[in-house]
Amino acid sequence: MSPVDFDSAWCATDLGAYRPCRYTYEHYPYESLPPLDSTEFTGTFQRLGGTGETVPELVMALSRLAENLAAKGVTLPRDFVTFQADSKLHYSLDEVSVTGCWTDISEPLPSPVEPGAFLVRFLRDQQDCVIWYLYLRPSGEAFVVHSCLDYAYEYEARRDGEETETDLDDPEEQRAAIFWCAPSFEEFACRFWIENRLWHALNGNDLSGLEPQVRDYLRHYAPPGMPA
Template identity: 70%
Template sequence: MGERTAFDVSSVGFDAAWHATDLGEYRACRYTYESYSYESLPPLGPDLHTGAFQWFGGVGDVLPERVVRLDGLAGKLTARGLTLPQDFVTFQTHANTYLSLDEVSVTGCWTNMSEPLPSPVEPGAVLVRFFRDQQDCVIWYLYLRPTGETFVVFSHLDYEYEYEARQDGEAVQTDLDDVEEQRAAIFWCAPSFEEFAHRFWVENRLWRAISDGELPPAEAQLRDYLDHYVLSRPGA
């Protein structure tokens, strides 16, 4: 599926991992989810991530109501000197892609967008929740930095709830002022929204295909993804 572009994960300030479920015999999972090292994942081919989502087959027609929603979010970020990544805007405002990850998810994950939330570990940076597991086992966020750098992180914490609970004087799960505790609760998982969406889409479709006992014959990228795990086995 192509070579992975060299990326210095240590530069982002978070531990890196991919939080997902099993891929049948190809990748084990002890529970509903497990964290896998980013380095162990099959490369997707960075040339595919142009913002056009060609690997998905096109984004479809614009959804005017979603444009209004994203424009509102973008305006709040602009006031903080931050910008939504264009690949995220494109995905969330077009008919073919919007909610497509919900539809393919095998663990009931769903699109759920938050307002901008202050990063608990970095002044000026912001979290925007966009996707969550149905039981909140894992929640995914855009992480936006004043430098213009944007990537995807996940956590077991719903920071919108945590901030609102603290404001209302209610009990919270975590000490939001403890920077080390918060840094340990946030994991980097993709250098761009499009890579996150692509990997999630591939893996969840693979899970269904493996469960059905047959890979779609035209889906070369699914077979290539599994080949990575076959070739990574000891003695392969």
């Protein structure tokens, strides 16, 4: 069976007048985003200030998750493990999030559209408007997707015989509910971190503390005459 192709979109909030947002979140075409230099993504998270010390309790939890996934024929990407076990990085997306997103790592969840593939939830909006997952394939491919559905809840509800508003057995409905948004976890984390820092700077009307690369990101959206 061929791998499923997902529609792509970046789910995020506004960047002030540079990129408006009608609601709390908007789906922005992925191709409209500022490009990031893929050569920077070496698993060291330099854009986020680099790594700190590993936390034994986090390492143990990730090891259990990795063993569970290995038994199912898929693996956690190394950049995800580095980030989630690190004292400096583990909560860095929570701390910068302007919409109250928080880290919440799930157990493996079967892909509702692709036998043998699995989802691992790692970040969710405080009101579950959007939830981000690793998408893991037996081939070793790993990328980031988002959905408005909490698949941990959906599978639990089905086990308990409860009705929900979605049909897990309808592959077309489920494919339409999942959006590809980053080719790797590190690239997702970097873009999320940049955009939320930009939001804080724009709303504080002070861009002076931003690195040149972050200001370049904003410049991508600036029409002629608008400073960035």
